[in-house]
Each structure stands twice: as structure tokens, then as C-alpha cells.
Amino acid sequence: xPELPEVETIVNGLKPHVTGKRIEDxxxxxxxxxxxxxxxxxxxxxxxxxxxxxxxxxxxIFKVKNGNLLMHLGMSGQLCLKTPQDLVKKHDHLDxxxxxxxxxxxxxxxxxxxxxxxxxxxxxxxxxxxGPEPLSDEFNPEYMVKLxxxxxxxxxxxxxxxxxxxxxxxxxxxxALFAAGLHPLKPVNTITxxxxxxxxxxxxxxxxxxxxxxxxxxxxxxxxxxxPGYFSQxxxxxxxxxxxCFNCGNTLKLLRIGQRSSVFCDNCQNxxxxx
DNA sequence: CGCTGACCCTGACGGC
DNA sequence: TGCCGTCAGGGTCAGC
Numbered sequence: 001x002p003e004l005p006e007v008e009t010i011v012n013g014l015k016p017h018v019t020g021k022r023i024e025d026x027x028x029x030x031x032x033x034x035x036x037x038x039x040x041x042x043x044x045x046x047x048x049x050x051x052x053x054x055x056x057x058x059x060x061i062f063k064v065k066n067g068n069l070l071m072h073l074g075m076s077g078q079l080c081l082k083t084p085q086d087l088v089k090k091h092d093h094l095d096x097x098x099x100x101x102x103x104x105x106x107x108x109x110x111x112x113x114x115x116x117x118x119x120x121x122x123x124x125x126x127x128x129x130x131g132p133e134p135l136s137d138e139f140n141p142e143y144m145v146k147l148x149x150x151x152x153x154x155x156x157x158x159x160x161x162x163x164x165x166x167x168x169x170x171x172x173x174x175x176a177l178f179a180a181g182l183h184p185l186k187p188v189n190t191i192t193x194x195x196x197x198x199x200x201x202x203x204x205x206x207x208x209x210x211x212x213x214x215x216x217x218x219x220x221x222x223x224x225x226x227x228p229g230y231f232s233q234x235x236x237x238x239x240x241x242x243x244x245c246f247n248c249g250n251t252l253k254l255l256r257i258g259q260r261s262s263v264f265c266d267n268c269q270n271x272x273x274x275x
Numbered sequence: 276c277g278c279t280g281a282c283c284c285t286g287a288c289g290g291c
Numbered sequence: 292t293g294c295c296g297t298c299a300g301g302g303t304c305a306g307c
Contacts, residue, residue, distance in 0.1 A: 003300060034283075034302075058301075075301050076285075091285085110284045112301055126302090153278075162302080169300055218300065219287085238300095259280075261298080 002073045004058060004134065004167030005210035006221050006229065010079055011055045013224030017081055017102055023048050023064070025097035029088075034074060034114040037094065044117050045069065050098070056121070057130050057166035067119040069096075070126070074112025080105055080226050131165045134203055139165050141196040148188035148196075155191065156184035157258045159203065168203060170260045171216055171238045176202040178237045183269045184255065184262045192273050209234065237263045 002010070023045045031037040038044070045064065052063040060079065062069040073079065082095075082103040094106040094115055106115065118124045132138035147164060158164055160173050168176070177184050179202035182195060191199075215221055215229030218239065222228055236246055241254035245265040255262045 006300075032284095072301080074284095075299065077301090108284095109286065110299090110301090112283065114302095151277085157278090171300060216300075221300075258278095260300095 002058060002077070002215070002221060003169035003172055003210075004055075005172070005207055005231065006215035006223075007055050007058050007060060007073065007167075008211050009215040009223045009229060010073075011053055011060055014060075014079070014081070014104070015053050017224070018050050018053055018062070018098065018104065021050050021098040021100065021102060023050065023096060024099055025095070027095040027097065028093070029095075030091075030093040030111070033093065033108065033111050034072070035116060037115050038117055041115075041117060045096075056127065057133075057162060058169075059127070061121065067117060068121055070114070070116045070118045070121070070124070071106070072114045074108060074110060074114070076110040076220065077106065077108040077113035078220070078222055079224060080107070080222065081224050129163055131161075131163050134165050134167050134207055139200060139204075141193055141200060144191075144196045144200065145193060148191060151189055152187045154185045154257060155182055155188055155199075156260075156262055158188045159199070160258075160260075165203075167207070170262075171218075171235070172203065172206050172210065174238045174263055175206045175236060178264060178269060179206065181269055183266070183271045184257055184264050186271050190271075190273060195273070237265065239263070 026042040026045055028037055048064040050062050050064055054061050058072060060071040082105045084101055091109045092105055092107045096104040121127055156173055156177060159168050176199060180199040182199055210216055210231040213229055213231040214223060216231040217228035218232055237252055240252050241263045243252055245252055245268060248267045250265055250267040252263050253266050
């Protein structure tokens with residue numbers, strides 16, 4: 001469900017309602033997420049103040065005294081602001097009850113998400129090997145050229161690898177490759193500096209625009225207030241296999257790359273080194 | 276070390 | 292109406 005723009009949208013929505021609030025209760029209805037939710041989470045967090053809320057990769061981080069609550073939404077996770085009057089629904093696995101009757105409610109049908117207590121973010125095994133943020137200056141052509149030397153990995157899997165760069169999931173990888181005119185199966189050691197420049201700008205551009213639209217709702221993405229995002233209307237190739245390319249009119253093709261579906265235009269997206 | 280595929284889980288959808 | 296196969300925005304991990 002959520003890629004970087006969706007998590008960013010949720011974090012931005014939560015910030016004003018959560019920052020500075022005190023944790024009054026933790027209700028765990030189902031602890032079997034990607035990793036088991038600690039049974040003593042209540043004791044750890046009780047009466048602690050949420051000092052800060054921010055995003056790293058696709059993780060949401062709630063900073064409190066002496067540590068952090070690290071959350072990931074997996075494919076189907078939702079994190080919404082609720083009140084005590086809101087009914088508990090199917091797959092509402094976790095409530096973080098805050099002062100002023102604010103409830104942060106985690107819902108996740110597939111339970112691929114996680115909720116972990118982490119004392120030191122920098123050294124945590126889930127975070128310490130992550131690559132740079134895609135919207136940072138660290139994510140630049142020189143960095144990618146250096147990483148791609150001698151690697152035959154195909155470009156789509158490369159940009160979706162969080163050790164290379166974080167936050168680029170299947171939707172935005174697909175869209176950025178189309179925008180940059182690069183075939184998703186192109187080996188990374190054949191990509192020129194000019195092509196890296198084009199691709200990196202395309203990734204930054206698609207992520208920024210998606211954040212501006214409040215994320216992409218394909219099926220069930222909602223922000224912290226339960227509203228959808230509107231970037232799906234701007235998608236050029238994702239979920240459009242078999243339809244006409246907006247650029248050239250050719251039929252868009254579908255491939256499976258690393259168990260993920262990949263839509264592309266074999267006329268506009270080429271394998272060669274020319275631009 | 277790097278890459279591939281299996282796997283975690285529920286739900287929606289299409290074909291029969 | 293139901294059963295079955297397939298697919299879905301994520302990421303880890305074993306095995307080669």
C-alpha cells in the first residue's frame with residue numbers, strides 16, 4: 001500500500017495531532033504482525049511524551065524519551081486518528097491512546113506491517129543498512145554510477161532495493177522508468193551518466209508530485225484522517241498494461257520482474273545507451 | 276558477496 | 292452461489 005509519498009502524507013497529517021501528546025494507553029488486539037508486537041509495550045510507553053514524529057524510508061518513527069516506536073505499514077497497513085466513539089473494526093490490531101482523547105489506530109488486513117520498540121534508531125538492524133533518502137542530495141548520479149559499476153542487476157530491481165535508495169516501490173519505480181525512457185530490464189552497468197541524471201530527476205519528480213497530491217490510492221490507501229490520495233489520476237503506466245501509451249500510442253506491455261508486475265512501453269523505453 | 280525465489284497474510288476479482 | 296487460481300502498494304531470509 002504505502003510507498004514514500006503515502007508514508008510522508010500520513011506523517012504530515014499526524015504531526016500536529018500527535019506531537020507533544022502523552023501516551024495514556026496501548027491496546028494490542030493482535031500482536032502477530034511481521035514481527036511480534038512486544039507484550040510489554042504498554043509498560044515501556046506509558047505516560048511518555050511523543051517528542052517528534054518523522055519518516056525514514058517507509059518507516060514512521062515516534063520519538064519518546066529513551067527510545068522510539070518504529071512502525072511500518074507493509075502492504076495494507078493504515079494508521080488513522082480516531083476518537084473513543086469510533087467503533088473498532090476488523091483488523092484494527094493496535095491502538096495508541098493519547099492525551100485529549102486522541103487515538104492512533106493501526107489497521108492492517110495482511111499484517112505485513114510492524115510496530116517495534118527501538119532504543120537506538122541508527123544501529124537498529126532494520127535501519128542501519130538503508131540507502132539514502134531519494135529526495136536528498138546524496139541520491140545523485142555520481143553515487144549511482146559508483147554503485148552500479150560491474151553490476152548486471154536490472155534497473156527496476158536496483159532502484160527498488162532499499163540498500164541502494166529507500167522509498168521507491170513498485171508504483172513509482174514503474175512511473176519513473178517510463179518518464180526517463182529506460183527499459184525496466186536494462187542492466188545497471190550499461191546506464192550512462194546522462195541516463196542516471198534523467199532517471200534520478202524522474203524519481204524525485206514523481207515522488208514530489210505524489211506527495212503534493214496526498215499519495216496514490218489504488219485500492220485502500222488512506223491518510224491519517226481516512227481520506228484517499230489523488231495521484232492515481234496522474235499515473236502514466238502503472239496498472240495500464242494493454243492500454244495505449246500516452247506518448248506514442250503503442251500498447252503497454254506487462255512483465256514480471258522479481259515477482260512484481262512491471263508495465264512499460266517497448267517503444268518509448270529502450271535498452272540502448274542513446275538518449 | 277549477489278542474486279533468485281519462497282514466504283509472511285487477507286481480500287478482491289475473474290473464470291467456471 | 293461457491294470454489295479455485297491469481298494478484299496486490301512491503302520486506303526478510305534461505306539457498307545457491
